[in-house]
Amino acid sequence: MEEKDLERVKAEKHAAAIALAKNYNRCFAAPEGQKVIEHLSATFLINNDTSLDAKNVNYEAAYHNGEAGLVRYILGQIAKAATL
Numbered sequence: 503m504e505e506k507d508l509e510r511v512k513a514e515k516h517a518a519a520i521a522l523a524k525n526y527n528r529c530f531a532a533p534e535g536q537k538v539i540e541h542l543s544a545t546f547l548i549n550n551d552t553s554l555d556a557k558n559v560n561y562e563a564a565y566h567n568g569e570a571g572l573v574r575y576i577l578g579q580i581a582k583a584a585t586l
Contacts, residue, residue, distance in 0.1 A: 520586055526576060527583030539576065546573045 503511075530539045546569040556562045 523579045523583040523586065526579035530576070530580055539573075539580075542573045542576070546570050 529535050546566075550566045550570055552559060552563040552566050
């Protein structure tokens with residue numbers, strides 16, 4: 503692939519990432535979206551503890567970490583859109 507083609511693909515990916523971040527921001531900017539993000543944050547970031555007497559603590563902790571990671575990703579996209 504030629505350098506100008508690589509630059510075009512890079513620019514297209516960048517534009518798509520910006521558009522996606524703005525979509526996240528629009529989705530969660532409305533009052534209803536704010537309530538949803540508050541619920542997701544409370545459920546999967548704040549109150550997402552793994553019980554030490556869980557059947558498989560490592561699995562459950564990893565599972566909860568994945569849930570929290572998704573919420574952090576959404577929050578990151580919203581923050582990114584605010585800076586664009």
